Amino acid sequence: MKKSLVVAVAGATGAVGREMLSVLAERNFPASSVLALASSRSAGSRVPYGDDELVVRELTRESFRGVNLALFSAGGSTSLEYAPYAAASGCVVVDNSSAWRMDDRCPLVVPEVNPHALENHNGIIANPNCSTIQMVVALKPLHDAAGIRRVVVSTYQAVSGTGQKGIAELESQVRQLFNGRDPEIKTYPHRIAFNCLPHIDVFLDNEYTREEMKMVHETTKIMEDPGIRVTATCVRVPVFYGHSEAINIETAKKLSAREARALLATAPGVQVCDNPAQTMYPMAVDAAGEDAVFVGRIREDESIANGLNLWVVADNVRKGAALNAVQIAEELLKRDLLAVRAPDMFVK
Numbered sequence: 115m116k117k118s119l120v121v122a123v124a125g126a127t128g129a130v131g132r133e134m135l136s137v138l139a140e141r142n143f144p145a146s147s148v149l150a151l152a153s154s155r156s157a158g159s160r161v162p163y164g165d166d167e168l169v170v171r172e173l174t175r176e177s178f179r180g181v182n183l184a185l186f187s188a189g190g191s192t193s194l195e196y197a198p199y200a201a202a203s204g205c206v207v208v209d210n211s212s213a214w215r216m217d218d219r220c221p222l223v224v225p226e227v228n229p230h231a232l233e234n235h236n237g238i239i240a241n242p243n244c245s246t247i248q249m250v251v252a253l254k255p256l257h258d259a260a261g262i263r264r265v266v267v268s269t270y271q272a273v274s275g276t277g278q279k280g281i282a283e284l285e286s287q288v289r290q291l292f293n294g295r296d297p298e299i300k301t302y303p304h305r306i307a308f309n310c311l312p313h314i315d316v317f318l319d320n321e322y323t324r325e326e327m328k329m330v331h332e333t334t335k336i337m338e339d340p341g342i343r344v345t346a347t348c349v350r351v352p353v354f355y356g357h358s359e360a361i362n363i364e365t366a367k368k369l370s371a372r373e374a375r376a377l378l379a380t381a382p383g384v385q386v387c388d389n390p391a392q393t394m395y396p397m398a399v400d401a402a403g404e405d406a407v408f409v410g411r412i413r414e415d416e417s418i419a420n421g422l423n424l425w426v427v428a429d430n431v432r433k434g435a436a437l438n439a440v441q442i443a444e445e446l447l448k449r450d451l452l453a454v455r456a457p458d459m460f461v462k
Contacts, residue, residue: 118146119452121443122181122205124173124196125188126150126161129278130210133436134185139164141440144447151177152188178203182452185439186210198460201237206452208239208439215240215332219459222335225441226383227254231338232445237454239442244434245269245325245348245357246332251407251433252426253363255381256374257337260420261366264343267329270351270358271314272398275430276301284352302350311350323348356398357430365420374422375412383433388412396427404429405437 121138125131131152138148150161150168157172171177173192178184178200186193190211197207197214214220221231222240227250232239242250253262273280279301287297287307297305304311315324322330326346334340351358379386385406387396396408407428415421428434446452 119144119183120147120149120181121145122149122151122178122184122200124151124177124184124186125192125210126168126170127152127156127159128187129274129281129431130187130435131185132161133431134187134439135161135163135168137432137436137440138185141444143440143443145183149177149181175199178205181205183443183446184208185443187435187439197238198462201454201459202457202461204454204457206235206237206239206446206454208241208442210241210435210439212243212328213240214238215242215328216335222332223442223445224250224336224438225445226251226381228336228338229445229449232442232449232451235451236456236459238460239446241435241439241442242332242336243325243328244275244428244430245271245359246329246336247434247438248357248407248426248428248430249329249359249361250333250336251381251383251428252361252378252409252424253333254337255377255384256363256365256369256422257339257342259367259373259377260369262337262339262342262363263366263420264364265333265345266362267344267346268360269314269329269346269348270310270353270360270398271348272353272355272357272430273306273350274355275314275350275357275434280306281354284354288352306350306352308352310352312347314348314350322346353398355402355429355431356427357434358396358398359424359426361424361426362415363422363424364415364418365422368420369422371412371414371422374424378409378412383407384409386410386412396425398427401427401429403432405433407433 411425
């Protein structure tokens with residue numbers, strides 16, 4: 115471990131960037147100093163860090179000189195521009211955007227699932243999509259035990275997945291509707307208040323959305339098994355924090371609900387909440403602000419021989435973004451991997 119460990123958070127004024135700073139402080143990440151970086155518009159403002167505040171600096175290509183580790187949460191285009199220069203400066207980047215996830219040069223990591231993938235990093239490490247993270251945390255122990263052949267997932271994703279503008283839109287629309295006014299629609303293609311939109315990100319040529327195809331491709335990369343077949347339907351729901359997922363899996367070996375429950379009860383990062391008779395099952399309101407991936411409604415799919423149904427809930431901003439990135443950083447320190455072996459790999 116470096117005696118002097120300088121950490122930067124790029125996109126520090128956004129919802130995820132602020133959460134990254136909060137998680138770093140909460141978990142006593144051993145940084146000698148922490149820098150908050152953002153666009154020129156935010157330079158000079160302040161963001162909380164533990165019991166203190168950090169003055170935001172402008173994000174530039176020179177921002178990473180002397181920085182050992184950078185957590186990026188500034189959007190794909192920003193990451194594509196600045197992450198290569200960070201790596202070229204000898205700074206290891208953990209990026210929360212979709213920019214590097216399917217790049218063969220970059221490991222896509224969930225520490226509870228594939229931490230070994232960090233061993234061959236080249237300076238930029240990708241943080242998966244929020245909905246993928248919580249799903250693979252729940253699926254990994256079941257895949258190890260019985261071999262997952264197929265996954266059918268339907269997601270119910272909170273507006274915080276769109277950032278602060280999504281939260282603001284839901285708040286304002288609810289207020290407008292209760293006051294008898296037509297809701298103003300800016301962020302989403304239709305009203306989100308008291309509604310569900312089967313549309314997250316853009317539609318692709320195959321009529322799936324980009325969000326849905328992220329779950330397909332990211333799952334097989336993280337699980338390191340291209341034989342797993344995945345199909346997804348992603349829905350935006352009027353919830354502030356917490357993504358929920360209905361997951362159906364088909365396994366190579368028979369796995370009973372009881373066996374699955376026992377495996378998940380001891381799995382890292384998972385908390386089982388499964389007693390329907392007592393109306394105990396995971397809910398978004400309970401997952402908000404929590405680190406765990408909550409799993410319940412574990413039951414056998416009676417329509418096929420080796421099928422299981424799960425209900426999986428997690429805080430999308432926390433475990434689905436900020437916490438996972440910090441856990442990657444912790445794993446890098448644990449494995450003594452905080453070094454860039456190929457600093458010029460990403461610079462054109």
